[in-house]
Amino acid sequence: MPRVVPGQVMLARGTARRKEIAMRLALGGGRARIIRQLITEALVLSILGGAGGLLRSSRATKGQGRPA
Numbered sequence: 001m002p003r004v005v006p007g008q009v010m011l012a013r014g015t016a017r018r019k020e021i022a023m024r025l026a027l028g029g030g031r032a033r034i035i036r037q038l039i040t041e042a043l044v045l046s047i048l049g050g051a052g053g054l055l056r057s058s059r060a061t062k063g064q065g066r067p068a
Contacts, residue, residue, distance in 0.1 A: 010042070 024034055 014038075 021034055
């Protein structure tokens, strides 16, 4: 089963969005605003991924009883 490395996913996303970021800068978007957008997206993805992991682990351990 292949594994996804989060760092590689972030790098691939950044590379793919290079044109979009260049366009935003060319149209007058400030660097701070673009950085804030990228950080916000990363935080949202992290929170959703963490919540999904917690949900999946709680479902996987349901019915196993309490640990001693």
